[in-house]
Amino acid sequence: xxxxxxxxxxxxxxxxxxxxxxxxxxxxxxxxxxxxxxxxxxxxxxxxxxxxxxxxxxxxxxxxxxxxxxxxxxxxxxxxxxxxxxxxxxxxxxxxxxxxxxxxxxxxxxxxxxxxxxxxxxxxxxxxxxxxxxxxxxxxxxxxxxxxxxxxxxxxxxxxxxxxxxxxxxxxxxxxxxxxxxxxxxxxxxxxxxxxxxxxxxxxxxxxxxxxxxxxxxxxxxxxxxxxxxxxxxxxxxxxxxxxxxxxxxxxxxxxxxxxxxxxxxxxxxxxxxxxxxxxxxxxxxxxxxxxxxxxxxxxxxxxxxxxxxxxxxxxxxxxxxxxxxxxxxxxxxxxxxxxxxxxxxxxxxxxxxxxxxxxxxxxxxxxxxxxxxxxxxxxxxxxxxxxx
Numbered sequence: 254x255x256x257x258x259x260x261x262x263x264x265x266x267x268x269x270x271x272x273x274x275x276x277x278x279x280x281x282x283x284x285x286x287x288x289x290x291x292x293x294x295x296x297x298x299x300x301x302x303x304x305x306x307x308x309x310x311x312x313x314x315x316x317x318x319x320x321x322x323x324x325x326x327x328x329x330x331x332x333x334x335x336x337x338x339x340x341x342x343x344x345x346x347x348x349x350x351x352x353x354x355x356x357x358x359x360x361x362x363x364x365x366x367x368x369x370x371x372x373x374x375x376x377x378x379x380x381x382x383x384x385x386x387x388x389x390x391x392x393x394x395x396x397x398x399x400x401x402x403x404x405x406x407x408x409x410x411x412x413x414x415x416x417x418x419x420x421x422x423x424x425x426x427x428x429x430x431x432x433x434x435x436x437x438x439x440x441x442x443x444x445x446x447x448x449x450x451x452x453x454x455x456x457x458x459x460x461x462x463x464x465x466x467x468x469x470x471x472x473x474x475x476x477x478x479x480x481x482x483x484x485x486x487x488x489x490x491x492x493x494x495x496x497x498x499x500x501x502x503x504x505x506x507x508x509x510x511x512x513x514x515x516x517x518x519x520x521x522x523x524x525x526x527x528x529x530x531x532x533x534x535x536x537x538x539x540x541x542x543x544x545x546x547x548x549x550x551x552x553x554x555x556x557x558x559x560x561x562x563x564x565x566x567x568x569x570x571x572x573x574x575x576x577x578x579x580x581x582x583x584x585x586x587x588x589x590x591x592x593x594x595x596x597x598x599x600x601x602x603x604x605x606x607x608x609x610x611x612x613x614x615x616x617x618x619x620x621x622x623x624x625x626x627x628x629x630x631x632x633x634x635x636x637x638x639x640x641x642x
Contacts, residue, residue: 272566275566275567275570275622276566276569276570276573277570278519278522278570279566279567279570279571279574279615279618279619280570280571280573280574280577280615281519281574282516282519282520282522282574282614282615282618283570283571283573283574283575283611283612283614283615284574284575284577284578284611285512285515285516285519286512286513286516286520286574286610286611286614287574287575287578287603287607287608287610287611288512288578288581288601289508289509289511289512289513289515289516290509290512290607290610290611291578291581291582291601291602291603291604291607292508292512292586292601293505293506293508293509293512294505294601294602294604294607295586295599295600295601295602296501296505296508296597296599297498297501297505298435298599298602299435299436299437299439299440299501299597299598299599299600300436300437300497300498300500300501300597301494301497301498301501302383302434302435302436302437302497303383303433303436303437303438303493303497304492304493304494304495304496304497304498305381305382305383305493305494306470306492306493306494307382307466307467307470308380308381308464308465308466308467308492308493309464309465309467309473309476309490309491309492309493310462310463310464310490310491310492310493310496311324311328311332311462311463311464311465311480311488311489311490312324312461312462312463312488312489312491313487313488313489314487314488314489315489316489318500319350319352319461319462320352320461322461322462323459323460323461324349324459324460324461324462324463324488325458325459326458326459327485328463328485328486328488329347329349329458329460329463331480331483331485331486332345332347332463332465333345333347335465335476335479335480336468337467337468337472337473337475337476337479338465338466338467338468338476339465339466339467339468341376341379343376344376345465346376346379346380346465346466347374347376347380347463347464347465347466348373348374348376348377348379348380348381348463348464348465349374349446349460349462349463350371350372350373350374350377350446350460350461350462350463350464351371351372351446351449351450351455351459351460351461352369352370352371352372352461352462353369353370353372353421353449353452353453354367354368354369354370355367355368355370355420355421355442356368356420357409357410357411357412357418357420358409358410358411359408359409359410360407360408360409360410361408363410366408366409368405368408368409368440368441368442369440369441369442369597370420370441370442370443370444370449371438371441371442371443371444372443372444372445372446372447372448372449372450372460373392373443373444373445373446374394374446375394377443378391379466380464380465380466381433381438381464383433383434383436383438384431384432384433384434384438385431385432386400386429386430386431387403387430387431387432388414388429388430389414389415389427389428389429389430390428390429391428391429392428392429392443392444392445393428393445394445394447395445395447395448396426396445396448397423397424397425397426397444397445397448398425398426398427398428398444398445399412399418399425399426399427399428399429399442399443399444400427400428400429400430400431400442400443401414401427401429401430401431401442401443402430402431402432402433402438402439402440402441402442402443403430403431403432403433403439404439404440404585404598405439405440405441405442405598406430407598408440408598411427412427412442413427413430414427414428414429414430415427421452421453422452423448423452425444431443435599435600437497437597437599439598440597440598446460464493473490473492476490477490516614520614520618524618524621524622525622556624556628559623560620560623560624562623563619563620563622563623563624564616564619564620564623566619566623567615567616567618567619567620567622567623568612568615568616568619570615570619571611571612571613571614571615571616572612572615574611574615575608575611575612578603578608578611579603579608581601581603582600582601582602582603583600583601584600584601585598585599585600586598586599586600586601
């Protein structure tokens, strides 16, 4: 078998041009495949990291997102009084929130784009513990003040601390900037919930979601049971992480499907390139294969030899394609979040698992392109191939 391995290496070296074409085709396919998966992964991480397993999100029963939800003031009071909700020195750790969309000019193009405006309460930072103010201060209730997420500040004009911005018929002062650790909150602008309702002519005291810190992560089931038994509470209760995981599914699935379609089309081309390379090798090495057969190597060994050669070529292409995508890790991009109709900034997440999937995809293409020619080589008649020697 060692002789055959040396023979494979020499064959690849002698036919380096056609081998290089196959390697580059597989590398390009793997690069696109891993890039699209890392894009979908980055979108998921940005949304899921917005939630905390210690928090419950309460929305109207049947609501699919915050946008189409509604929680009344009476329901808010019931939530605040629930024994499963944690309390701090200034009262229950509950943040009643509203969501709206504001059109602001982008720094790069100057054209307007939607940014998510979240109306929050004074306890928002206590409930959303992953958010910390890194410049200026947090907003004060009852004032037209904004605190801005890191990505929103980098993407939109006039959102630096100390600047003013006008939307909804009001002028707002940017008093602080926060860092949410790469979650979707980094793409948001926060303001006082009552003033957001007033600005967008919504009824006072109406919120779209209520985020509550639980006394313990296991208290969620008890909170659900309590509200199900209360006729006033026509609401659904979810763990925050579960809500944001569901919110990420539509976009991440779409990215994966589109990326998969592109990868399949490119993969078919790469497989044909590998087939062409290996069939050419078989045709050029007909007498060599016959000689090996005459020396006593069985057909199964010939199949293994040619398949191994194809896998080596595919493996090299897969590794090159995976390495080409690694620099994308952490690269920021943005897309439209269809649940909120606002722009969401996030970063590519190139993980070892995705790189492994890319190399595995390359090896699969190598098998598809290498096994048929290997079978052909093993079935070649020995006497006909040796007649020309």
